[in-house]
Amino acid sequence: AQKITQTQPGMFVQEKEAVTLDCTYDTSDPSYGLFWYKQPSSGEMIFLIYQGSYDQQNATEGRYSLNFQKARKSANLVISASQLGDSAMYFCAMRPPGAGSYQLTFGKGTKLSVIP
């Protein structure tokens, strides 16, 4: 069984500063994929970034980057130059990347508040 742990229920960051949201996972699968989603107060789930367990480099998408440490089983999301619009819930999720896999296991989420 796969498990995702997000230990920070809430985080605060000053506007324009960088922030790291923690995510650790537990799986017995040798290969897997890790996702981060953003959920603003309006409620929709927005895909941010993906990291495959065998990807050679840490994923980056604009201001989002993933600090992937496979040995530690952690996949922390780094948001650089925080903006007020980054205030939202952030969810880490995992699933096996093989063809036909579909089950996304989500963490409980971290609520990020950006302070002006």
Next chain:
Amino acid sequence: DAGVIQSPRHEVTEMGQEVTLRCKPISGHNSLFWYRQTMMRGLELLIYFNNNVPIDDSGMPEDRFSAKMPNASFSTLKIQPSEPRDSAVYFCASQTGTSGRNEQFFGPGTRLTVL
């Protein structure tokens, strides 16, 4: 391009009533998912369709819940009869292909309140 479309966005009903939630996936996506989100349990997968066929419905809480996908562009999630504990946000998501690398695109959700 239109994203995943869900209706209604909000639904308030009384216990015992039938509730039908609707979803239109992104055109060309052949995988569709229904999730439920609550404060206590987080995001839970209810059912997964691939090419309109239910593949995994192990997350459906009980017989009061049913889901259909009559064609590639439409799915429904029905609760009959509804109970207060069904109050939650219900998301529909779609995905192209079956690769584990492909992200799921979520709809805006339906906030269901059962009184």
